Amino acid sequence: MFRNVNASANGVGGYILGINIDSERTLLVHGNLSGLASEKLEFPSPVSEGFQYFLSEVSNNADRLLMITKAQHLPLPDVVSVSVAGNYDAHTGILSSSMEFSQWKSESLRSQLGLRFNLPVYAENKANAGMLAELLFGKNQALEHAVYLTFTPRIRVSLLSEGRLYRNAGANTGAIGNIRLHGSQTPGEQFRILDDIASGGGLLNLAHLRHPNHWEQGLTLRDLLQCALDQDPYAIEVIHEAAMWAGRSLESMVHMLRPDTIIIGHPYHLLGNIWLDPMTEALSQATGFGIGQLPKIITSTLGARQPELEALSPAISALRSSRPN
Numbered sequence: 001m002f003r004n005v006n007a008s009a010n011g012v013g014g015y016i017l018g019i020n021i022d023s024e025r026t027l028l029v030h031g032n033l034s035g036l037a038s039e040k041l042e043f044p045s046p047v048s049e050g051f052q053y054f055l056s057e058v059s060n061n062a063d064r065l066l067m068i069t070k071a072q073h074l075p076l077p078d079v080v081s082v083s084v085a086g087n088y089d090a091h092t093g094i095l096s097s098s099m100e101f102s103q104w105k106s107e108s109l110r111s112q113l114g115l116r117f118n119l120p121v122y123a124e125n126k127a128n129a130g131m132l133a134e135l136l137f138g139k140n141q142a143l144e145h146a147v148y149l150t151f152t153p154r155i156r157v158s159l160l161s162e163g164r165l166y167r168n169a170g171a172n173t174g175a176i177g178n179i180r181l182h183g184s185q186t187p188g189e190q191f192r193i194l195d196d197i198a199s200g201g202g203l204l205n206l207a208h209l210r211h212p213n214h215w216e217q218g219l220t221l222r223d224l225l226q227c228a229l230d231q232d233p234y235a236i237e238v239i240h241e242a243a244m245w246a247g248r249s250l251e252s253m254v255h256m257l258r259p260d261t262i263i264i265g266h267p268y269h270l271l272g273n274i275w276l277d278p279m280t281e282a283l284s285q286a287t288g289f290g291i292g293q294l295p296k297i298i299t300s301t302l303g304a305r306q307p308e309l310e311a312l313s314p315a316i317s318a319l320r321s322s323r324p325n
Helices: 051-071 109-117 126-137 200-210 221-229 233-247 251-257 273-287 303-322
Strands: 015-021 025-034 036-046 078-085 087-089 092-099 105-107 121-125 144-152 156-161 263-265 296-299
Touching: 015 051, 015 303, 025 051, 025 303, 036 051, 036 303, 051 109, 078 126, 078 303, 087 121, 087 200, 092 109, 109 121, 121 126, 121 303, 126 156, 126 263, 126 303, 200 221, 200 233, 221 233, 233 273, 251 273, 263 273, 273 296
Parallel strands: 015 078, 078 121, 144 263, 263 296
Antiparallel strands: 015 025, 025 036, 087 092, 092 105, 144 156
């Protein structure tokens, strides 16, 4: 589709087309190796369409973005960087499946986007891309043994061991949103697994169930989180309940892995202690560990920039690691 004539001899320069794909929207970012975003735009993700339709949509919107950047005399991208919701294998470049995109099966995501844009492509699933963003741009860049949680569109973890991402052949690790809820305090028949109550969509469902007459029509996750930040007691109550279930569900993972750090990622990192405190309390009760025995539990420090940095980080990480010292 395009090639930056200003790229270096090996085809790698300093500009990136970042793509962050989830079920709500696809975010496109024009950025650089320093993580600075020049321009961005988003469009609704075509969740009910096939992968070829998505390729057409992302191409059309990338053209729109590049018209904007061209008017500002910014260089064309040299590489494409992708964060995608689903079981993506970074070694093979294949997205085997995605719960969010039911029509996508064994899609050659890396090669198809490479052909579409005529550029090298670097991609990761959303949790791994979020972890890479933390390692590159967060305040805890010296992490060795850590867990990163992302909550939209589903709850997934990225595992860091000795400074490296853990991967398996099926690229289906980390789907802790599938953990079944159990115990005397199970919140209802409609909440069977953790995703049902603590993912972005699950949190909205919980809010409507607990306080159906409190919310305006068309409540979005952003609206709900902002209500909590504005000290709405109904929103805080709902978030507290979801966070407690998330904390309980981490019990086995903490006992088995004993990570140094657990990082709360997008978008619940924006809630700070509103999410962190009840989750930590529940994890302490479930594990039997005192607060001093638990891993360090923190929220991402990337703020509102997290989605764009998540989009850019797969390429930035790969290019930085390939450069000679």
